[in-house]
Amino acid sequence: MWRDALLVAGKDLRIELRSRVALWQVLPFAVLALVLFAFALGPSPVAMRRAAPGLFWLAVLFSTVLATQRSFAVEAGEGTRDGLRLSGLDPAGIFLGKAAAVFVQLAALELVLWAGVTLLFGVRIHATWLAVIACLLATVGLSSAGVVYGALSAGLRVRETLLPLLVLPILAPVLLAGSRAWSAAIDGAVSSGVGWLRILAPFAVAYLAVGVALYGPLQEAG
């Protein structure tokens, strides 16, 4: 399973490096969303600093949908979809590999967005480790849930419109807990932030487990 996961993650990341969809479409979209939110909030630095965690995670959430769609678009054709089913790869390994590739892209995006909120909104984080752990746990949850629902909608003609409808409500707890954990990290309120990590961690573990267990049947249904 781990060997297959590495193989699939390497393939997906190589394709992404070649096509540069994440670089030229997902990243500009996320940065643009951040800038537009800043315009909408007006010039008040206090309002911008208060809204920054929520805006950061909203931008990440929307980017998760794009990155997931892209991850399945490379296997949208009948040939590659059948090829993957006949490849001999363990479905759990395929799930972990796809989720790992989405994780890497989202983590890179979060670094850029972190710099963005620091520069645009004047945010200064006091408990950096808390923000980093929140990012790691949330990104595992986002990428795992994204790939699970991506597989669910992969074979459908309406997949591009269906995926956001399926996945955005499911990811709402990550938006809430991630934003609150980041607010706590900005304020240096560690104990409050750790409480929100206790929502992010089970979410990540649950969707990892669901993906490992159900990716095979989901792939068949797609």
Next chain:
Amino acid sequence: MAPAIHLRTAVALAGRFPALSGVDLSADSGEVVAVLGPNGAGKTSLLRTCAGLLAVTSGEAVVLGHDLRVDCSEVRRHVGLLGHAAPLYDELTAAENVRFAVRAAGCSSARAEPALERLGLVGRLRRTTVGRLSAGQRRRVALAVLVARAPALWLLDEPHAGLDAGARRLLGELVAEAAAGGATVLLSSHEPEVVEPLADQVMVMAGGRVAEWRRGGRRALRSIGTGVGTGVTDVA
């Protein structure tokens, strides 16, 4: 020895729609079966059923010793399917596509190089991303994947489409080599004159059923070689 493919009144569904309506087929290891018929006859469905990609709902369906009604996953590991759409990634090079397929099958990536060379994918061609190759060149890459993986069951769905004369000759050689190595080959086509000489058995399909059986040119030739048969192909 049990046949590599044993279908008996097999009924298969593509989604909710019937794709095969009671097909009988028996093919041994090392045999080449040509599957002929008009569009919609069920040729592709037959190949996809043998690959474990379509659900068999009634009848018997045993492929490479595995009952398709019980478990398709083990069969799939030993099947190579070349369908209408090649199972290739446009953003990867020819060499990367073949290496990925070989490693996914649990084989050493060293098997990729000889297969690429065998299909004439050398020099600039092997380093070109597949999205930039012509349809015929993409077909060659897909064939290189099959050659490198060397599955026990080759399922070739109209493999001659888009190939030039040289590549068609090469395909004939590859089919003969695979069969000589013990693989079973199912070969669908619209062109009887192209596939019948390669085949031991020829099945003609219509409406998801077998309409006609006849011996292929390869069996006739083998019969001549062993002195067993008359060497005459009995065309129905």
